[in-house]
Amino acid sequence: MKIYITRHSLTAWNEEKRLQGWKDSPLTKQGKEDALKLGEYMKTIHIDQVYSSPLLRAKSTARLIFKNENIIEDSRLKEMNFGDYEGEYIQDLKKQHDYFCLWHQPQLSFSLPNGETYEEVVFRLNDFILEKYNEDPQQTIFITIHGMLFTILHGIFLDLPVERLNEVNQEIVRGCSLSLFEFDGKKHKIDFIGKDCFLTPLKEKISYK
Incomplete structure (x- = not known):
């Protein structure tokens, strides 16, 4: 099974450097333009089914x-x-020990206040991947997801346990860039990550660390 992946496009809270999680903010003008550019690029690639996070962005x-x-x-x-930290400014959150552990010491990270654990997210991602593979091992799907979710999915496809997720390149993948992973029922394979040749060059990278 082939899995094409993109992260949601640029949002108002991305520009304001605020943590989103299950809270939401609208796409910006640039975000909408980037999504249309990826749409043009995808016209040459066959996709059997498109899946998306239900969050608005x-x-x-x-x-x-x-x-x-x-x-x-x-x-x-x-x-x-991200529980109680959703909507907060990233710069303020960097002072919080549990937020630091989330990114840099996952073996010490249980969950942010009223948030999810890494294990809970890994479980639901694996559940999704296995279900889609069992439905049709030969299909090609496209998923629209989120920054931290992509980092965790990347770790899954590197076969890393939760306590080693900080070994993943944690630069947040650019919104509307394209990645391709494969799964054969047992082995994970990463073909490419963060292809963005069809997008306007970034002025500034977004970091949550």
Whole structure:
């Protein structure tokens, strides 16, 4: 099974450097333009089914990319729940020990206050991947997800346990860049990550660390 992956496009809270999680903010003008550019690029690639996180920023991105295609929302593709820290400014959160552990010492990270654990997110992602593989091992799917979710999915495809997730390149993948992973029922394979040759060059990278 082939899995094409994109992260939702640029949002208002991305620009304001605020943590989103299960809270939401609308796509910016640039975000909408980037999604349309990815849509043009995807016209040359066959996709059997499109799936999206049900959060507005993700499904809005998917709709701009695929327009009239059937897009299935799946709650297992939602961003990690960051609990009480959602909506806060990243710069302020960097002072919090549990937020630091989330990114740099996952073996010490249980969950942010009222949020999800790494293990909970890994479980729902694996559940989604196995279900889609069992439905049709030969299919090619496209998923629209989120920054931390992509980092965790990357770790899964590197076969890393939760306590080693900090070994993943944790630069947040650019919104509307394209990645391709494969799964044969047992082995994980990463073909490429973060292809963005079809997008306008970034002025500034977004970091949550």
